[in-house]
Amino acid sequence: xxxxxxxxxxxxESICGSRNVSDDPEVLYPYxxxxxxxxxxxxxxxxxxxxxxxxxxxxxxxxxxxxxxTPRGGGSGVTGGALPVQGGVVLSMERMNRxxxxxxxxxxxxxxxxxxxxxxxxxxxxxxxxxPVAPSSMGFSMIGGNVATNAGSIRSCxxxxxxxxxxxxxxxxxxxxxxxxxxNVRKNATGLNPTQLFAGSEGTLGVITKVVYRLIPKPRAEVxxxxxxxxxxxxxxxVAALKMSGLSPSAAELICDNAxxxxxxxxxxxxxxxxxxxxxxxxxEFQEPDDVLMHHRLEAASALLQQHGCAEVLVxxxxxxxxxxxxxxxxIGEAMTSFGTTYRDVDACVPLSGLLPYIAAVTDICRRxxxxxxxxxHALDGNLHTMLLLNSQASLQEQxxxxxxxxxxxxxxxxxxxxxxxxxxxxWLQRKYxxxxxxxxxxxxxxxxxxxxxxANIMNPGKSVSTF
Amino acid sequence: xxxxxxxxxxxxESICGSRNVSDDPEVLYPYxxxxxxxxxxxxxxxxxxxxxxxxxxxxxxxxxxxxxxTPRGGGSGVTGGALPVQGGVVLSMERMNRxxxxxxxxxxxxxxxxxxxxxxxxxxxxxxxxxPVAPSSMGFSMIGGNVATNAGSIRSCxxxxxxxxxxxxxxxxxxxxxxxxxxNVRKNATGLNPTQLFAGSEGTLGVITKVVYRLIPKPRAEVxxxxxxxxxxxxxxxVAALKMSGLSPSAAELICDNAxxxxxxxxxxxxxxxxxxxxxxxxxEFQEPDDVLMHHRLEAASALLQQHGCAEVLVxxxxxxxxxxxxxxxxIGEAMTSFGTTYRDVDACVPLSGLLPYIAAVTDICRRxxxxxxxxxHALDGNLHTMLLLNSQASLQEQxxxxxxxxxxxxxxxxxxxxxxxxxxxxWLQRKYxxxxxxxxxxxxxxxxxxxxxxANIMNPGKSVSTF
Numbered sequence: 001x002x003x004x005x006x007x008x009x010x011x012x013e014s015i016c017g018s019r020n021v022s023d024d025p026e027v028l029y030p031y032x033x034x035x036x037x038x039x040x041x042x043x044x045x046x047x048x049x050x051x052x053x054x055x056x057x058x059x060x061x062x063x064x065x066x067x068x069x070t071p072r073g074g075g076s077g078v079t080g081g082a083l084p085v086q087g088g089v090v091l092s093m094e095r096m097n098r099x100x101x102x103x104x105x106x107x108x109x110x111x112x113x114x115x116x117x118x119x120x121x122x123x124x125x126x127x128x129x130x131x132p133v134a135p136s137s138m139g140f141s142m143i144g145g146n147v148a149t150n151a152g153s154i155r156s157c158x159x160x161x162x163x164x165x166x167x168x169x170x171x172x173x174x175x176x177x178x179x180x181x182x183x184n185v186r187k188n189a190t191g192l193n194p195t196q197l198f199a200g201s202e203g204t205l206g207v208i209t210k211v212v213y214r215l216i217p218k219p220r221a222e223v224x225x226x227x228x229x230x231x232x233x234x235x236x237x238x239v240a241a242l243k244m245s246g247l248s249p250s251a252a253e254l255i256c257d258n259a260x261x262x263x264x265x266x267x268x269x270x271x272x273x274x275x276x277x278x279x280x281x282x283x284x285e286f287q288e289p290d291d292v293l294m295h296h297r298l299e300a301a302s303a304l305l306q307q308h309g310c311a312e313v314l315v316x317x318x319x320x321x322x323x324x325x326x327x328x329x330x331x332i333g334e335a336m337t338s339f340g341t342t343y344r345d346v347d348a349c350v351p352l353s354g355l356l357p358y359i360a361a362v363t364d365i366c367r368r369x370x371x372x373x374x375x376x377x378h379a380l381d382g383n384l385h386t387m388l389l390l391n392s393q394a395s396l397q398e399q400x401x402x403x404x405x406x407x408x409x410x411x412x413x414x415x416x417x418x419x420x421x422x423x424x425x426x427x428w429l430q431r432k433y434x435x436x437x438x439x440x441x442x443x444x445x446x447x448x449x450x451x452x453x454x455x456a457n458i459m460n461p462g463k464s465v466s467t468f
Numbered sequence: 469x470x471x472x473x474x475x476x477x478x479x480x481e482s483i484c485g486s487r488n489v490s491d492d493p494e495v496l497y498p499y500x501x502x503x504x505x506x507x508x509x510x511x512x513x514x515x516x517x518x519x520x521x522x523x524x525x526x527x528x529x530x531x532x533x534x535x536x537x538t539p540r541g542g543g544s545g546v547t548g549g550a551l552p553v554q555g556g557v558v559l560s561m562e563r564m565n566r567x568x569x570x571x572x573x574x575x576x577x578x579x580x581x582x583x584x585x586x587x588x589x590x591x592x593x594x595x596x597x598x599x600p601v602a603p604s605s606m607g608f609s610m611i612g613g614n615v616a617t618n619a620g621s622i623r624s625c626x627x628x629x630x631x632x633x634x635x636x637x638x639x640x641x642x643x644x645x646x647x648x649x650x651x652n653v654r655k656n657a658t659g660l661n662p663t664q665l666f667a668g669s670e671g672t673l674g675v676i677t678k679v680v681y682r683l684i685p686k687p688r689a690e691v692x693x694x695x696x697x698x699x700x701x702x703x704x705x706x707v708a709a710l711k712m713s714g715l716s717p718s719a720a721e722l723i724c725d726n727a728x729x730x731x732x733x734x735x736x737x738x739x740x741x742x743x744x745x746x747x748x749x750x751x752x753e754f755q756e757p758d759d760v761l762m763h764h765r766l767e768a769a770s771a772l773l774q775q776h777g778c779a780e781v782l783v784x785x786x787x788x789x790x791x792x793x794x795x796x797x798x799x800i801g802e803a804m805t806s807f808g809t810t811y812r813d814v815d816a817c818v819p820l821s822g823l824l825p826y827i828a829a830v831t832d833i834c835r836r837x838x839x840x841x842x843x844x845x846h847a848l849d850g851n852l853h854t855m856l857l858l859n860s861q862a863s864l865q866e867q868x869x870x871x872x873x874x875x876x877x878x879x880x881x882x883x884x885x886x887x888x889x890x891x892x893x894x895x896w897l898q899r900k901y902x903x904x905x906x907x908x909x910x911x912x913x914x915x916x917x918x919x920x921x922x923x924a925n926i927m928n929p930g931k932s933v934s935t936f
Binding site for chain 2: 103104105106107128149150151152156160161164173177178179180183184185186187188189190191192193194195196197200201204205216217218219220240243244245246247289290292293296300347349350351352353378381382383417418419420421422423424425426434437438441442443445446448449450452453464465
């Protein structure tokens with residue numbers, strides 16, 4: 001940082017007004033953390049711009065003065081993407097929270113990056129439209145952050161991740177330029193299109209200020225199936241069959257025995273299909289335009305389930321039934337942290353054909369390092385949440401064991417056609433594993449692009465491929 | 469070019485063998501043209517590398533010596549992307565034509581860039597898989613070229629364009645680096661992902677040597693509907709209703725009255741639904757996993773057609789029926805060129821809500837400039853082929869009128885939320901219109917990326933955003 005903090009504050013106040021700038025430690029404190037373990041980093045100044053032009057002036061100033069800028073949405077990231085690890089400025093998008101246009105003929109929505117994910121999803125449904133972006137953090141995550149991490153969800157298997165919903169982005173580059181990356185039409189073969197480069201860039205290339213999402217007609221029918229299997233093998237084979245069937249489920253969540261038993265014990269009472277002889281759950285969801293199509297899907301899915309040794313299946317159509325069937329799945333996170341336990345969420349993605357060997361490998365690795373393991377997640381995409389648990393009073397040795405186990409898992413993944421992260425991004429926590437996935441040429445290509453767009457290296461330094 | 473042609477030939481021969489290098493004018497001649505009007509450009513040397521490593525050595529040499537390189541697939545482009553406008557080297561991918569892996573559990577195929585599109589589509593169907601990339605040139609276009617132009621097709625409305633099918637690319641950069649851009653799994657939130665930057669880059673950033681396409685289960689049912697409408701308005705309203713219905717047709721081709729009458733006259737005889745009172749055709753296709761779903765789609769589509777004033781509808785299920793119903797649509801191109809006429813294909817894409825006003829505007833523009841007009845294409849995507857016809861004996865004045873009309877159309881498109889090209893790319897022919905769509909900052913951002921990756925500006929100079 002080449003300027004004094006007081007000069008920085010004066011400048012930011014002149015741009016955004018004094019009420020939108022702060023260096024009060026109490027105000028700053030919550031912005032020093034996100035949802036990543038218990039990490040916290042101090043920083044110098046919080047600023048809440050209200051327009052792209054304000055963002056532009058801030059970035060130009062910070063570029064000129066070598067001030068690190070950490071863009072922040074809802075702070076829902078779990079790999080530390082929003083942690084101000086280098087201090088400097090935290091640029092919060094919370095004031096840029098307007099939904100600008102919902103177009104129900106052309107099927108898109110334009111919104112500012114600070115809109116809450118759930119708010120946007122709800123708004124477009126008023127127009128009979130649907131935005132299939134549903135991270136579990138959608139109640140407090142912001143759409144700019146969803147795009148920046150290329151967030152996934154249980155529904156990615158049908159609709160793709162956040163990046164696939166993005167038509168166009170307004171981005172402020174580190175030099176202050178404000179550009180639109182693409183266009184608001186789906187077919188576009190005009191010049192280089194950097195839209196998908198910014199999706200997943202984790203704040204390292206600029207600040208996303210507006211998002212144009214493509215929308216689809218709202219599915220009018222949604223049904224859940226909870227299927228219990230005797231073995232993991234049967235369940236995974238069912239997932240592969242589902243994938244090849246063309247039935248296109250909107251979710252196919254696998255809950256391995258460890259997650260099942262652990263969460264059932266936490267919840268207590270009697271949970272659906274938690275019973276002797278059932279060792280794996282599969283939660284399958286269908287979203288269809290109408291009930292006739294849904295009826296057909298369910299018949300076909302039932303036949304598949306029978307063929308693949310499903311022990312028992314429950315159907316949920318009403319909100320209450322669905323709540324009951326999904327309760328265990330959505331209580332896993334709570335169960336894991338209920339006793340002060342923290343966890344490392346390895347959200348690696350492997351080819352579906354490698355899912356069973358992957359689960360066997362992580363089970364073996366965790367057994368060897370004596371790290372408690374919970375496995376569940378987006379099976380059809382080969383994207384499980386492999387949770388390595390850590391007691392709150394863990395010794396340094398236990399912490400090192402977890403780290404060693406994680407490294408072994410990432411090494412396994414990247415040598416078996418998988419990727420380090422399916423939906424959480426690299427952020428701060430996983431950057432050291434990048435060389436496992438990328439060779440030197442590929443990594444330097446990414447860093448080359450980063451340094452071209454951000455020569456002063458102010459944007460989220462130390463995150464993802466960016467260095468400091 | 470900083471070396472003598474003889475030195476260039478010797479070097480290329482040392483890399484690829486003398487049988488894969490030529491400067492014989494007769495051998496070179498066909499490589500000086502693609503499908504773009506009657507344009508032809510001479511160049512110095514043809515090389516046909518057999519491996520990415522050979523491509524790497526060629527690009528490194530050409531970078532060092534300032535030799536322009538025009539990568540070439542099947543030469544099916546219609547905007548001049550493969551024209552060697554600066555001479556130098558034409559790098560033909562025709563020898564790199566192996567299909568390497570079809571994986572029917574994980575759902576992807578890995579193939580070299582010189583594989584013919586139709587060959588790849590056919591091969592994956594042997595595995596009950598489907599690649600929804602179907603440009604009309606698929607019989608002779610190559611997959612590397614499809615990716616480089618982000619080719620579309622009648623099926624883009626359901627499946628997206630070529631870019632959306634790409635999981636991963638092997639690319640040789642101008643400095644000779646060979647990188648994989650992404651990964652062979654669909655969910656990937658790991659570092660910057662430049663895959664979609666190369667899709668649509670029209671050979672300006674490097675040479676695509678391998679393509680990994682995501683595959684989907686092969687639809688087992690496919691049915692065509694040919695619907696006749698009294699008015700263009702009814703037909704376009706039907707398209708909008710289809711889009712909002714969630715029925716997800718795999719094609720919705722609009723054939724305007726001018727295309728209808730022109731082609732019917734060319735074909736002669738009696739053509740389906742070419743009759744009094746019918747002034748617009750809509751060709752609707754559905755692809756579904758099975759007949760039960762198809763039956764339901766067709767019922768819903770029939771109801772929609774009735775509601776939207778469809779005068780008559782014909783159904784095609786067998787190959788012979790489909791051939792009959794699509795005959796006129798696929799004869800339009802032939803009809804246009806049958807008398808030595810050439811055409812300018814304006815493949816602009818506009819928001820669907822702006823499609824009727826767009827057609828009215830181009831009709832007015834062409835009337836004023838006295839340019840014959842044929843309109844048809846991918847209505848659901850707002851992506852029509854607006855064909856401006858030019859007689860083979862056209863005077864300079866007529867050619868200038870066509871040019872003026874095209875400029876007016878592009879100006880209209882870009883000031884109404886549309887893009888210059890929906891699926892053909894910018895290439896050589898349309899580059900002068902880029903400033904209509906992009907402001908200075910956005911254009912210089914693209915050129916900045918281009919010059920970062922290709923500092924010697926050897927890759928397809930003069931095409932798309934690249935200058936010379």
